[in-house]
Amino acid sequence: MTSHRKAPLGDLLWAFTRIGLLGFGGGPAMIPLVQQEVVKRHAWMSDEEFADVLAIANTLPGPIATKMPGYIGYRIAGISGCAIAVGAVILPMILAMILLLGVFSRYRDVAWIHGMGQAVVPVVMVMLAQLTLDFWNKSRLALGWVISLAMAVVAGGLIYGLGLHPGWVIGALLAAALLRPGRKAAEANP
Amino acid sequence: MIYWELFLAFFIPNIIGYGGGPAIIPLIEAEVVGRYGWMSAQAFAETLALGNALPSPIATKMAGQVGYEVAGAGGALVAVLATVVPSLLLMLGALGLLYRHRESPRVKRMSQWVRPVIALMMGWLTLGFFLEGVGGAGLLHTLVIGTAAAVALLRFRAHPAFVVLGALVYGGLFLG
Numbered sequence: 001m002t003s004h005r006k007a008p009l010g011d012l013l014w015a016f017t018r019i020g021l022l023g024f025g026g027g028p029a030m031i032p033l034v035q036q037e038v039v040k041r042h043a044w045m046s047d048e049e050f051a052d053v054l055a056i057a058n059t060l061p062g063p064i065a066t067k068m069p070g071y072i073g074y075r076i077a078g079i080s081g082c083a084i085a086v087g088a089v090i091l092p093m094i095l096a097m098i099l100l101l102g103v104f105s106r107y108r109d110v111a112w113i114h115g116m117g118q119a120v121v122p123v124v125m126v127m128l129a130q131l132t133l134d135f136w137n138k139s140r141l142a143l144g145w146v147i148s149l150a151m152a153v154v155a156g157g158l159i160y161g162l163g164l165h166p167g168w169v170i171g172a173l174l175a176a177a178l179l180r181p182g183r184k185a186a187e188a189n190p
Numbered sequence: 191m192i193y194w195e196l197f198l199a200f201f202i203p204n205i206i207g208y209g210g211g212p213a214i215i216p217l218i219e220a221e222v223v224g225r226y227g228w229m230s231a232q233a234f235a236e237t238l239a240l241g242n243a244l245p246s247p248i249a250t251k252m253a254g255q256v257g258y259e260v261a262g263a264g265g266a267l268v269a270v271l272a273t274v275v276p277s278l279l280l281m282l283g284a285l286g287l288l289y290r291h292r293e294s295p296r297v298k299r300m301s302q303w304v305r306p307v308i309a310l311m312m313g314w315l316t317l318g319f320f321l322e323g324v325g326g327a328g329l330l331h332t333l334v335i336g337t338a339a340a341v342a343l344l345r346f347r348a349h350p351a352f353v354v355l356g357a358l359v360y361g362g363l364f365l366g
Contacts, residue, residue, distance in 0.1 A: 119361025
């Protein structure tokens with residue numbers, strides 16, 4: 001990795017505030033915006049470095065849109081850079097959520113506001129159906145549909161049939177993925 | 191005690207949720223609605239709808255809102271930190287190690303193997319919201335809104351914020 005330019009914290013704050021305010025559609029959809037600010041606009045990192053950092057971030061769990069700003073902020077300006085970058089991305093909209101939903105629940109008893117709340121449930125249903133399809137397709141492409149379906153059915157039986165906490169099921173899968181010798185996955189995903 | 195529960199409720203989904211913020215949604219629902227019962231499915235849907243209409247990552251918006259609802263500003267702080275800090279520390283601490291293994295088939299396999307489970311949980315949650323919609327707005331309205339939302343989102347690639355706004359107007363007019 002090459003050396004990097006020092007950046008004033010103000011630049012960092014504005015760059016990541018912009019990313020937070022323009023990044024619709026969840027974390028993964030925000031990555032191009034991060035690249036735009038960090039690589040193209042401010043040249044804090046080269047394209048190759050950015051790609052490496054993204055690949056590394058993807059090997060870890062948790063939201064991608066906080067790992068990237070956190071790491072980049074840290075590289076550029078240490079702990080305070082890390083805190084500023086993450087805070088700039090997430091804080092404005094957390095406050096907006098709390099305020100808007102606070103107002104909303106205060107007037108929940110009003111009939112038409114109650115109706116508004118009920119009407120968003122089917123929208124959320126559609127958004128989740130879209131995500132379901134998305135995850136299913138990615139899974140099918142990587143593992144094939146037989147294995148994907150088998151894994152989903154077994155996991156579903158354990159989680160919803162036997163009431164096992166999803167953490168145990170996923171934890172066991174992660175451990176198995178890490179501990180089993182590496183050949184099979186390499187073949188399945190050329 | 192409540193802070194500890196909040197920490198766990200957001201730490202666990204984020205440390206096992208491969209696939210970015212959206213993958214974490216069903217895992218968080220399992221904790222917040224299923225395990226601890228802090229929110230009704232209806233309130234969770236409202237949070238999710240607003241979360242999808244606003245920019246910035248979905249996982250931290252959910253954490254902030256749920257944490258605040260459960261235990262005020264302190265709760266929001268705990269939930270957000272539990273979401274952000276562990277994976278970020280892993281990233282900063284183990285970067286060299288991760289860099290060497292970023293193309294390793296084992297590491298790739300980890301996110302691949304989690305995906306079918308996430309897909310299933312996501313599908314289960316979708317079904318849950320369908321039933322919630324039928325119980326609240328009724329079957330007819332659920333189908334009307336759901337179809338309109340699907341056409342707007344998938345066919346016309348409408349912005350989620352407008353779709354949520356449209357549903358709010360519909361609900362205010364016809365479900366009040």
